[in-house]
Amino acid sequence: MQSYKNLAAVLGLSLCGISLYLLRKYWKKDEDDTLMKTSNFTSVEMVIPPKLVREVIGKEGCNIKKIEVSSGTRIHFRHNEGKRICIIRGTTEACHIAKTLIQEFIGSLPKIEEDVIHIPRGVTPRMIGRGGENIHEIQNLSGAKINISQESGDSALSKVTFTGTKMQLLEAKALFEDKLQQCIELNSKLQLAMSKREPRAPPKCSPTKEDEDKSAHGEARRESLSQIIESADSPFEVYVSALVDPSKFWIQIFGPKAAELDRLVEEMTEFYYNEENRSLYLPKTIKKNDLVAAVFKYDSKWYRAEVLSVDEVKKEAQLHYVDYGDTDFVEFKNILELRTDFLRLHFQAIECYLHNIEPVNGKWSEAAVDKFEEWTYVAQWKNLSAKIKDYTNRENKGREGSPVPGIDLYDCKNGKTVSIADKLVDNKFACYKKNQESKSNEVASSSSDVH
Numbered sequence: 001m002q003s004y005k006n007l008a009a010v011l012g013l014s015l016c017g018i019s020l021y022l023l024r025k026y027w028k029k030d031e032d033d034t035l036m037k038t039s040n041f042t043s044v045e046m047v048i049p050p051k052l053v054r055e056v057i058g059k060e061g062c063n064i065k066k067i068e069v070s071s072g073t074r075i076h077f078r079h080n081e082g083k084r085i086c087i088i089r090g091t092t093e094a095c096h097i098a099k100t101l102i103q104e105f106i107g108s109l110p111k112i113e114e115d116v117i118h119i120p121r122g123v124t125p126r127m128i129g130r131g132g133e134n135i136h137e138i139q140n141l142s143g144a145k146i147n148i149s150q151e152s153g154d155s156a157l158s159k160v161t162f163t164g165t166k167m168q169l170l171e172a173k174a175l176f177e178d179k180l181q182q183c184i185e186l187n188s189k190l191q192l193a194m195s196k197r198e199p200r201a202p203p204k205c206s207p208t209k210e211d212e213d214k215s216a217h218g219e220a221r222r223e224s225l226s227q228i229i230e231s232a233d234s235p236f237e238v239y240v241s242a243l244v245d246p247s248k249f250w251i252q253i254f255g256p257k258a259a260e261l262d263r264l265v266e267e268m269t270e271f272y273y274n275e276e277n278r279s280l281y282l283p284k285t286i287k288k289n290d291l292v293a294a295v296f297k298y299d300s301k302w303y304r305a306e307v308l309s310v311d312e313v314k315k316e317a318q319l320h321y322v323d324y325g326d327t328d329f330v331e332f333k334n335i336l337e338l339r340t341d342f343l344r345l346h347f348q349a350i351e352c353y354l355h356n357i358e359p360v361n362g363k364w365s366e367a368a369v370d371k372f373e374e375w376t377y378v379a380q381w382k383n384l385s386a387k388i389k390d391y392t393n394r395e396n397k398g399r400e401g402s403p404v405p406g407i408d409l410y411d412c413k414n415g416k417t418v419s420i421a422d423k424l425v426d427n428k429f430a431c432y433k434k435n436q437e438s439k440s441n442e443v444a445s446s447s448s449d450v451h
Contacts, residue, residue, distance in 0.1 A: 044095040046086040046102060051112050051163070053077065053084045056105060063105065071098035110165035115173065117160050119180060121412055122383065124148060124158040125236045126183040126255075134179055144172035150235075156412040191383075193259045235410075238386045240376040242325035245364040246354040246424065249376075250325025251407075253350070254383055261323055261348050268293060268302040268342055281337040286310055286317055293342065294319050295334040304338060304347070305330075324379070325349035355389035355406035357421045357430040368429035375420055376409060385410040385417070 048056055057064050057077070064075050073090035075098065088098045119127065128135055128148060135146050144164030160176070162169050236253065243249035252258055271277050272293055283292070290307040305319040308327065315332045359368060376384060387410075391403035409420040424430040 040092045041090070042092050042095055044088040044099055046088070046099060048077070048084045048086050048102075048106075049112070050082075050084050052106060052109060055109055056086070056102060067098055067101045067105075070101060071095075073098040110167075112164065113166060113169060115162045115169050117162075117173070117176075118157040119160060121150065121156045121158050121235070121385065121417070122237060123180070123183050123187055125234055126187060127180055128234060138172055138175045138179065141175060142168050142172035144168040146172065146176070156415050156417050190254065190256070190259055193262060235385045235387045237383045238409075239381050240378045240384065240409075241323075241349060242321075243369070243373060243376075243378050245359075245369050246357065246372045246420075246430065247359075247364065248351065248353060249372075249378075250349040250351055251386065252323075252348050257345065257348060260345055264342065264345055265301055265303060265323075268304075268339075271339070272302045272336055278336060281339065283335065283337050286332060286335055291322075291338050291343070292319070293336045293338045294321075294330050296321065296328070297330070297334075304342060305335075307335075321349070322347035323349050325351065326379075350405070352405050352407050353392070354421055354424075355408050356433055357424060358433055360428065360431050365429065368424065371427065371429060372420070372424065375411065375423060383412075384420075385412050 055063075058066075067073075068075055071088075071090065072094045073088050075086060075088050078085050078087065086102065088095045088102075090098065129137075135148065138144075139146055142164070144162050147161045147163075149159050149161075162172050162176075164172065237255075238251040238253055239258070241250050241252050252261070272281070272295075281293070283290075286292070286307060288307050288309060292305055292307060293302050294305045295301070296303050303321050304323055305321050308318040308320050310317045311329075314329075316329050317332065317335060318327060319330050319335070320327050359365070386407045388405050388407055390406045392406060393403050411418045411420065421430070425432060
């Protein structure tokens with residue numbers, strides 16, 4: 001008999017355990033399932049403007065939690081074809097209360113508006129600032145959002161869109177216009193300074209493969225686009241200073257350093273034309289890879305240069321002018337030691353190639369090079385707009401760790417923007433590379449978006 005009692009006790013405990021387990025599982029089942037058992041359970045959807053979703057939700061969901069508690073509903077959001085859908089779940093009456101609370105909350109928020117202005121594309125990079133610093137500063141001060149993009153088509157304007165409350169827009173536009181005026185004035189001063197530059201007449205020649213730039217000293221002080229242009233999507237202004245062909249040319253960045261270079265050249269020219277100074281800086285020897293000061297015979301000014309090769313018989317050296325990119329043969333008597341403080345400015349010539357195109361028949365024709373020189377105003381100091389597209393390492397370049405940037409070039413004038421690459425292709429001088437787009441759309445899509 002005792003054994004039966006024990007068995008019953010065991011079974012009783014087991015049944016108790018099972019009952020408790022089932023009660024635990026279903027007693028506190030999800031509130032949504034409980035609500036679904038009621039006869040008036042429903043689900044309501046609301047479309048919330050994307051710009052207001054963050055405000056409606058609140059910090060760490062505080063606003064939505066309050067509405068859920070006040071109405072006795074559950075609320076969550078989902079994306080649907082670019083829209084933000086607010087889904088309210090609960091009884092019919094609770095959903096109505098929650099929807100009303102959300103509508104009242106949205107109605108109490110300041111109205112979000114948009115305003116658009118247009119600015120010259122040429123001043124856009126300076127207006128944005130390095131890494132978008134100018135735009136970020138205005139956004140932080142005003143609370144508005146600012147987006148800058150290139151207008152469609154061949155327009156030479158950039159579109160600036162302001163988003164925020166009325167007061168935010170007023171403050172953002174005021175700050176923007178002040179900064180824009182500063183940028184326009186600075187650009188005008190730089191343009192005036194550059195207009196005083198005399199056109200150079202560089203010979204169309206380049207170092208041979210065995211004479212490629214291998215100077216570790218010079219390499220360390222070269223200007224680098226990757227260091228200057230923080231955002232690859234942002235256009236920037238350049239001069240084309242020298243060329244071999246569209247696959248190999250040199251640019252200078254339009255900006256304060258260009259004006260600083262002009263002052264350096266003036267200072268060097270004044271210094272080295274002094275006979276006493278010349279006698280003090282006569283080199284004992286001239287050898288390959290030396291950094292020197294040398295006359296450029298086409299304008300009789302003194303520039304920084306690097307020795308590529310030396311001809312002791314002819315008493316001349318082949319020089320690479322490190323701030324412009326061109327090369328020439330110069331007599332020993334016109335080559336002097338470079339004063340140390342003249343190295344204070346990084347070498348300004350940046351080697352580039354035109355992105356996405358190659359010569360027809362595999363070699364650039366003389367006519368193609370002439371037209372490229374004409375259309376890019378080589379050494380004429382007229383601005384072009386550029387955009388970095390990629391980088392490559394030159395074979396046998398001798399400059400490990402210094403990839404050459406591939407860029408797109410645009411001529412912005414008379415309210416239009418013309419792609420130099422497209423112009424070469426349209427005139428049968430070049431063709432687009434295989435497996436790449438057949439037509440450049442960068443003019444339309446080139447943008448500087450700052451969110």
